Amino acid sequence: MGATVPPTDAPTAAGAAGADLGRPPPPRVSGPLAWARRHLFAGPGSTVATVIALALLAVALPPLARWGLLDAVWRADYQACRDLDHHAACWGMVAEKHRLILFGRYPYQAQWRPLVATLLVVLMLLVSGHPRAWRPWLLGGWAAALGGFVLLMRGGLLGMAPVGTESWGGLPLTVLLTLVAVGASIPIGIALALARRSGLPLVRAGATLLIELTRGVPLITVLFVATFVFPLVLPQAIQTDALGRILLALTLFQSAYMAEVVRGGLQALPRGQQEAAASLGLGWWQTQRKVILPQALVLVIPSFVNSLLSTFMDTSLVTVVSMYDLTGALRLALGDPQWRNFFLEGYLFVGAVYLLSCLAMSRYAAWLEGHLGRWARRETTRA
Amino acid sequence: MSPPGRPRTSLSWSTRSGRALIVQGALLALLAVGALALWRNVEGALAARQIRSGFGFITEPAGFDIGEGPVPYTPRDSYLLAFAAGVANTLRVSLLGVVLATLLGTLIGVGRLSRNLLVRAGCTAYVEVLRNIPLIILLFGIYLVLTELLPDAMEPVVLGGAYLSKGGLQVPLPSWDHGWALERPEMGPFGVSGGLSLTPEFLALLLGLTLSTAASIAEIVRSGVLAVPNGQTEAAAALGLTPRQGTRLVLLPQALRIIVPPMTSQFLNLTKNSSLAVAIGYPDVVSIANTAINQNGQALECILVIMAVYLSINLVTALLMNLYGRRVALVER
Numbered sequence: 001m002g003a004t005v006p007p008t009d010a011p012t013a014a015g016a017a018g019a020d021l022g023r024p025p026p027p028r029v030s031g032p033l034a035w036a037r038r039h040l041f042a043g044p045g046s047t048v049a050t051v052i053a054l055a056l057l058a059v060a061l062p063p064l065a066r067w068g069l070l071d072a073v074w075r076a077d078y079q080a081c082r083d084l085d086h087h088a089a090c091w092g093m094v095a096e097k098h099r100l101i102l103f104g105r106y107p108y109q110a111q112w113r114p115l116v117a118t119l120l121v122v123l124m125l126l127v128s129g130h131p132r133a134w135r136p137w138l139l140g141g142w143a144a145a146l147g148g149f150v151l152l153m154r155g156g157l158l159g160m161a162p163v164g165t166e167s168w169g170g171l172p173l174t175v176l177l178t179l180v181a182v183g184a185s186i187p188i189g190i191a192l193a194l195a196r197r198s199g200l201p202l203v204r205a206g207a208t209l210l211i212e213l214t215r216g217v218p219l220i221t222v223l224f225v226a227t228f229v230f231p232l233v234l235p236q237a238i239q240t241d242a243l244g245r246i247l248l249a250l251t252l253f254q255s256a257y258m259a260e261v262v263r264g265g266l267q268a269l270p271r272g273q274q275e276a277a278a279s280l281g282l283g284w285w286q287t288q289r290k291v292i293l294p295q296a297l298v299l300v301i302p303s304f305v306n307s308l309l310s311t312f313m314d315t316s317l318v319t320v321v322s323m324y325d326l327t328g329a330l331r332l333a334l335g336d337p338q339w340r341n342f343f344l345e346g347y348l349f350v351g352a353v354y355l356l357s358c359l360a361m362s363r364y365a366a367w368l369e370g371h372l373g374r375w376a377r378r379e380t381t382r383a
Numbered sequence: 384m385s386p387p388g389r390p391r392t393s394l395s396w397s398t399r400s401g402r403a404l405i406v407q408g409a410l411l412a413l414l415a416v417g418a419l420a421l422w423r424n425v426e427g428a429l430a431a432r433q434i435r436s437g438f439g440f441i442t443e444p445a446g447f448d449i450g451e452g453p454v455p456y457t458p459r460d461s462y463l464l465a466f467a468a469g470v471a472n473t474l475r476v477s478l479l480g481v482v483l484a485t486l487l488g489t490l491i492g493v494g495r496l497s498r499n500l501l502v503r504a505g506c507t508a509y510v511e512v513l514r515n516i517p518l519i520i521l522l523f524g525i526y527l528v529l530t531e532l533l534p535d536a537m538e539p540v541v542l543g544g545a546y547l548s549k550g551g552l553q554v555p556l557p558s559w560d561h562g563w564a565l566e567r568p569e570m571g572p573f574g575v576s577g578g579l580s581l582t583p584e585f586l587a588l589l590l591g592l593t594l595s596t597a598a599s600i601a602e603i604v605r606s607g608v609l610a611v612p613n614g615q616t617e618a619a620a621a622l623g624l625t626p627r628q629g630t631r632l633v634l635l636p637q638a639l640r641i642i643v644p645p646m647t648s649q650f651l652n653l654t655k656n657s658s659l660a661v662a663i664g665y666p667d668v669v670s671i672a673n674t675a676i677n678q679n680g681q682a683l684e685c686i687l688v689i690m691a692v693y694l695s696i697n698l699v700t701a702l703l704m705n706l707y708g709r710r711v712a713l714v715e716r
Contacts, residue, residue: 039500046499053501086532202407206414213690216697218658220669221689228682232428233421309515316517320662327519343531347524351516358515 078338086341093342094349097333101350104169104329110161114172117152121145121175129364131372142183149176165243169324169332171353177315177325181250182258182308188251189258190297193266194288196259207259214256219317222253227321246318254311261303265296301372305365309358316354326350425683434680441466441684447674449666451582462675469671470692476585476667477654477696480592484653485646487593488600495605506601513598519659521595526587526663536574544568546575551582584665588657596653603649607642608634640711647704654696658689668692 028034040050071088073080076096084090094101103111124145127133153172156162168176195207214222226249227242240248269292277287319328330350334340395401429436445465446458453475454468494506513521529549534540536550544567546553553568556579568578611634619629660667672685 039498042498046497049497049499049502053499053505200403200407202410206410213694217690217693218655218669220658220661221686221693224669224673224676224682224686224689228676229686232425232683235420235424313515313517316519317659319519320659327517327523331523341531343527344524347520347527351520351524354517354520355512355515359511362515 081342089345089348090342091345091349093339093345096339097336097346098349100170100333101326101330101346102170104173104324104332105167106169106172107161107163107167110155110163113152113155113160113163114168114170117149118172118175120152121149121179125179131368146179165241168243170329171326173323174312174315174325177247177250177318178308178312180247181254181315182304182311184251185254185258185307186304188255189262190293192255192259193262196263197266211256211259214253215260219253219314220320222249223317223321225249242321242323246321246323250311250315250318254307258307261300261307262296264303265300266292268299269296298372302365302369305361305368309361309365312357312361313354326353432680436681436683438684440679440681445675445678447678449671450664451585452666465671465675466668466688466692469666469668472660472665473654473657473667473669473692474696476588476592476660476665477657480589480596480653480657481650483589483593484596484600484649487597489604491597492601492604492608495601496608510598510601513595514602516595518591518595518656519662522587522591522659522663525590526583529583529587539570539575544578546570548575549583550574551580552586553578553580555579582665584660584663587663588660588665588667591659592653592656596649596656599649599652600646603642603645604638607638610641611637636711643704643708643711647700647708650704651697651700654700655693658693 027037041047066088068089071084073084073088073090073092074095076092078092078096081090081092099108099111103114106114124141127141128138149172151157152160153168153176154163154165192207192211195203196211198204198207223246226245230245230248273291273295274287277291282290315325316327318325319331322328324332327350330346334343334346393401394404396405425436441462443461444459445462447465448458449456449465449468452468452472454464454471456464456468491506491509494502495510497503497506529551531549533547533549536548539546539548539550539553544555544565546568553575555565555567558564558566566578568575568580615633615637616629619633620626624632657667658669661670661673664670669689672689676682676685
């Protein structure tokens with residue numbers, strides 16, 4: 001194509017531009033047009049998909065924006081909300097009920113206590129986020145934070161009126177259930193995982209049976225066991241309230257899953273580690289404590305964060321056995337016949353709380369996975 | 384006396400085998416003592432509350448009603464039949480959910496691999512939102528929308544041949560009556576009748592399970608496809624296969640092998656999650672057991688029934704998927 005020189009009506013111009021005048025310019029590979037071609041109009045199928053998607057957005061977005069933002073009522077004004085007749089969102093429902101949703105039936109005047117308690121452990125969670133904080137003092141920090149949490153919630157000290165666990169609810173309860181279940185399940189899970197790989201057939205069989213039985217049944221079953229069977233089975237001496245029973249059940253359930261997480265880390269270690277430890281003359285306990293576990297546990301830290309995430313969502317099931325966690329407290333708030341009509345707004349709000357917390361945790365887990373390898377290597381060389 | 388040449392096993396702490404024996408013996412004894420103590424507690428507690436024990440109740444009339452299900456059951460039937468009706472309901476919603484979630488999940492998983500930015504973004508947003516909201520929130524939300532915001536049963540929305548209202552969904556049902564015919568639901572003076580009638584509880588549970596499991600399945604499909612090395616697609620192209628043939632004959636069979644095991648656990652997850660039925664009142668086996676516990680107090684036995692049902696479902700599914708896994712497994716030279 002380049003060889004066909006156009007008829008020379010204007011020879012001076014052609015001569016100045018060179019012989020390549022007839023060749024079209026190469027397609028642009030940068031700039032907004034090229035970007036759009038690559039990502040939106042890469043072929044007939046892609047073009048059709050883009051058109052359909054844009055049309056859907058054009059149809060759905062304006063009414064959604066009107067419903068959720070422009071025409072919505074933000075004040076806790078029941079009359080204004082009722083006049084909307086569901087043509088727009090009544091965020092006033094959340095404005096009116098947010099204390100009940102977030103703190104459940106905790107005495108209204110004392111709700112600064114669950115607020116401070118929750119902030120305390122969330123702060124601790126943020127501090128624990130950075131690998132640099134993974135030092136022995138962190139365990140002490142957690143013990144202090146959880147102690148402070150329980151102290152603030154329970155009261156009966158320093159002039160704080162005592163509040164029974166049956167009144168605990170909302171976000172603090174969800175946070176407490178999650179942290180205790182995951183925290184307590186880590187040591188139990190490690191023990192179960194080691195037992196499942198033990199050389200003693202009876203120990204191995206017992207651990208395998210326990211793990212697989214627990215993982216095979218739905219969480220609700222375990223919560224039923226806590227509600228209906230624990231009061232029959234547990235001796236009088238260690239009978240606790242409903243919260244204690246649920247915590248025990250959640251921990252046991254989570255331990256079975258944690259055991260599998262830890263086992264994954266144990267299996268990821270090359271056999272040579274164990275053999276090297278044996279050739280150094282280390283016994284079983286020494287091998288596990290000094291060689292196997294330190295390496296295996298670092299590998300599974302991102303999975304611990306994922307367990308935290310899934311337990312955070314799983315705790316919403318306790319509402320079935322009459323606990324008023326974040327989900328249960330919302331249902332409590334919707335018990336008010338006046339505001340019950342605006343359940344959709346309530347569920348969107350609570351859904352957003354879960355969504356944002358979980359997104360933060362999963363982003364963090366992904367970041368950790370990317371950085372942990374590098375960090376662990378650096379630590380070992382430094383030591 | 385032990386034969387010569389074999390290490391003698393004795394109850395001594397100084398040999399490895401002796402230690403193993405002692406430790407396991409002690410464990411067994413501890414478990415036995417613990418179990419005995421717990422059982423005595425249970426006996427005492429049951430006696431104090433005047434609750435009987437044993438499975439004698441299973442043949443007695445249950446006395447409560449069950450809203451829906453394929454098993455013909457009346458309150459005068461036995462507990463056994465009530466549990467069977469619950470199991471049938473669990474299986475009904477789970478099987479349908481597995482099929483729908485697989486279809487939707489595969490679509491979304493493939494969509495996340497699309498070259499088109501909007502398709503990719505939409506599918507990614509779906510997965511991120513649905514995986515990070517608890518299923519029970521989704522279920523309560525869907526159930527309330529179905530039962531509060533839809534029109535009354537007397538003035539349903541008509542979608543094709545189907546009627547949707549607060550009373551549920553009525554869809555045409557193919558039936559055999561001297562040749563295949565489509566039995567259409569019809570609007571009568573007392574609401575819609577005929578066809579296949581689905582309750583709002585069933586619809587909410589099915590929809591919630593499908594939507595949330597589809598998000599997990601989408602991730603499995605996506606990572607399964609991504610796990611097949613690029614060289615495979617390029618090799619297929621080098622052999623002269625068209626892109627479609629390359630996908631069908633080279634890419635998919637290899638991706639499927641990676642996808643099957645995690646997919647199995649998602650199917651089991653969906654089945655286990657169907658137990659959330661109890662929260663919205665769909666009569667699955669857990670709801671039935673819950674009702675039974677409230678009626679006769681025999682919690683131990685009823686929970687054992689639930690566990691037995693789920694463990695059997697797990698075993699059967701694992702068996703089936705192993706058979707399938709063997710079919711798609713790599714045949715090496």
